[in-house]
Amino acid sequence: MREEFTRHEKLSSKELSAIDVEVGKHYKPNDFGDRVAQRFIKMLRTLPDTYFGRDHYMRAVMLETIAAVPGMVGGMLRHMKSLRNMSEDHGWIIHLLHEAENERMHLMTWMKCLQPSLANRLLVLGAQGVFFNAYFWLYVFSPRIAHRMCGYLEEEAVISYTHFLDDLDAGLISNGPAPPIAIDYYNLQPGASVRDTVLAIRADEALHRDANHHFADRIAAHRENLLADVQAKAYSEEQSRRVAKSPHYTQTSLH
Amino acid sequence: MREEFTRHEKLSSKELSAIDVEVGKHYKPNDFGDRVAQRFIKMLRTLPDTYFGRDHYMRAVMLETIAAVPGMVGGMLRHMKSLRNMSEDHGWIIHLLHEAENERMHLMTWMKCLQPSLANRLLVLGAQGVFFNAYFWLYVFSPRIAHRMCGYLEEEAVISYTHFLDDLDAGLISNGPAPPIAIDYYNLQPGASVRDTVLAIRADEALHRDANHHFADRIAAHRENLLADVQAKAYSEEQSRRVAKSPHYTQTSLH
Ligand SMILES: [Fe+2]
Ligand SMILES: [Fe+2]
Ligand SMILES: [Fe+2]
Ligand SMILES: [Fe+2]
Numbered sequence: 001m002r003e004e005f006t007r008h009e010k011l012s013s014k015e016l017s018a019i020d021v022e023v024g025k026h027y028k029p030n031d032f033g034d035r036v037a038q039r040f041i042k043m044l045r046t047l048p049d050t051y052f053g054r055d056h057y058m059r060a061v062m063l064e065t066i067a068a069v070p071g072m073v074g075g076m077l078r079h080m081k082s083l084r085n086m087s088e089d090h091g092w093i094i095h096l097l098h099e100a101e102n103e104r105m106h107l108m109t110w111m112k113c114l115q116p117s118l119a120n121r122l123l124v125l126g127a128q129g130v131f132f133n134a135y136f137w138l139y140v141f142s143p144r145i146a147h148r149m150c151g152y153l154e155e156e157a158v159i160s161y162t163h164f165l166d167d168l169d170a171g172l173i174s175n176g177p178a179p180p181i182a183i184d185y186y187n188l189q190p191g192a193s194v195r196d197t198v199l200a201i202r203a204d205e206a207l208h209r210d211a212n213h214h215f216a217d218r219i220a221a222h223r224e225n226l227l228a229d230v231q232a233k234a235y236s237e238e239q240s241r242r243v244a245k246s247p248h249y250t251q252t253s254l255h
Numbered sequence: 256m257r258e259e260f261t262r263h264e265k266l267s268s269k270e271l272s273a274i275d276v277e278v279g280k281h282y283k284p285n286d287f288g289d290r291v292a293q294r295f296i297k298m299l300r301t302l303p304d305t306y307f308g309r310d311h312y313m314r315a316v317m318l319e320t321i322a323a324v325p326g327m328v329g330g331m332l333r334h335m336k337s338l339r340n341m342s343e344d345h346g347w348i349i350h351l352l353h354e355a356e357n358e359r360m361h362l363m364t365w366m367k368c369l370q371p372s373l374a375n376r377l378l379v380l381g382a383q384g385v386f387f388n389a390y391f392w393l394y395v396f397s398p399r400i401a402h403r404m405c406g407y408l409e410e411e412a413v414i415s416y417t418h419f420l421d422d423l424d425a426g427l428i429s430n431g432p433a434p435p436i437a438i439d440y441y442n443l444q445p446g447a448s449v450r451d452t453v454l455a456i457r458a459d460e461a462l463h464r465d466a467n468h469h470f471a472d473r474i475a476a477h478r479e480n481l482l483a484d485v486q487a488k489a490y491s492e493e494q495s496r497r498v499a500k501s502p503h504y505t506q507t508s509l510h
Contacts, residue, residue: 121341
């Protein structure tokens with residue numbers, strides 16, 4: 001979840017609109033793996049495009065039942081790897097599991113707004129069966145391509161939620177009150193609307209987009225220790241603090 | 256993790272010893288499923304008993320590579336179920352994932368104390384392959400028996416760590432300093448020992464034992480909503496607060 005939603009003050013519609021999610025931001029595929037990932041997501045997108053059209057609530061539900069899978073699969077596989085190699089995970093597991101829970105909260109939110117038909121429920125069931133297995137083996141085979149694929153999935157999520165906003169603003173969908181679960185989760189004002197909810201969720205998706213492309217980049221660059229930067233930063237801050245506090249400060253004590 | 260470890264004050268050896276973990280507490284099997292669960296764990300136990308004997312560090316490592324599996328499998332399956340049924344999970348996922356992470360931290364702690372041989376590493380690899388799949392299908396088939404099995408596994412964990420303590424106290428193992436990761440995680444005093452670490456971890460295992468037997472009981476009793484009690488309590492407290500604050504308090508406003 002974005003840092004904006006964890007502050008003490010409740011976010012207004014204006015503040016939600018002001019979050020820059022960089023709509024249309026796109027990672028240019030660099031190699032064959034990237035292109036496969038992008039092609040797969042473009043293909044996956046045709047399903048809601050042809051089947052749900054402008055039924056944005058159902059689109060969102062379908063999207064979130066899929067989007068909540070990768071974080072759980074990645075987190076689980078890295079947990080099992082940490083156990084069997086008896087080695088540290090360097091910050092991945094907790095991040096990926098939080099992403100999965102965040103996506104599941106998106107789903108829980110939209111479920112307050114509609115009752116999917118039996119046909120749509122069966123569709124979700126089938127999609128999960130295929131996607132879970134496909135993503136599981138992709139992550140085993142190449143975590144890099146898997147995260148790249150998530151990056152592309154989240155690019156589409158940002159676009160889909162932007163269309164949702166467009167249709168709300170065009171008056172094609174009525175802008176009712178936000179579900180209480182969203183007001184609670186995102187720390188929105190009591191009178192928040194569906195539009196505010198879409199803005200908040202879209203902001204999460206933009207964060208997932210950037211995070212997953214970043215993860216793919218780090219794996220490609222063999223810089224998989226996510227905590228290294230944090231630790232290096234904490235170390236250098238600690239050193240400055242010590243130096244500042246120390247009455248015996250000499251230049252060499254820095255080394 | 257137990258509530259004791261999250262306080263501001265650092266726990267002393269004396270306070271750690273004072274935690275009542277109810278060594279030897281045992282859930283009497285109630286039916287066929289319970290007996291199968293208990294039998295399986297008794298069988299599993301023969302492996303460390305014959306192979307590792309009193310090598311308590313290696314026993315602990317083997318135990319934790321196994322014990323960190325169920326929470327992840329259960330959390331993952333309930334997450335996927337929540338997605339495909341598009342329904343709330345009522346508090347299970349987060350609890351189970353925390354349990355898995357807690358067990359993984361136990362493993363990371365013991366890994367600071369030894370270098371497993373290649374043979375032992377291969378053993379862990381094989382054990383994970385078998386146990387992950389077995390537990391996965393058991394949880395699909397019967398979450399109740401799965402949690403009961405965990406309850407029994409944790410009973411054995413409490414017993415194993417008690418033997419570890421006995422051998423430390425008998426001087427068979429030297430009581431060195433606690434690994435810094437354990438001091439940090441459990442909020443122990445700077446001079447904490449391996450013995451303190453064993454006490455802290457054993458306290459976690461006792462909590463897992465009680466939690467998993469409780470989960471099995473709730474599933475058996477068809478009271479799967481873990482949040483219901485919390486919500487009922489919060490609701491009744493809220494009601495009392497309202498009544499206490501209201502200047503228009505009448506008996507009937509309670510209803
Ligand atoms: Fe989402
Ligand atoms: Fe997302
Ligand atoms: Fe453990
Ligand atoms: Fe445990």
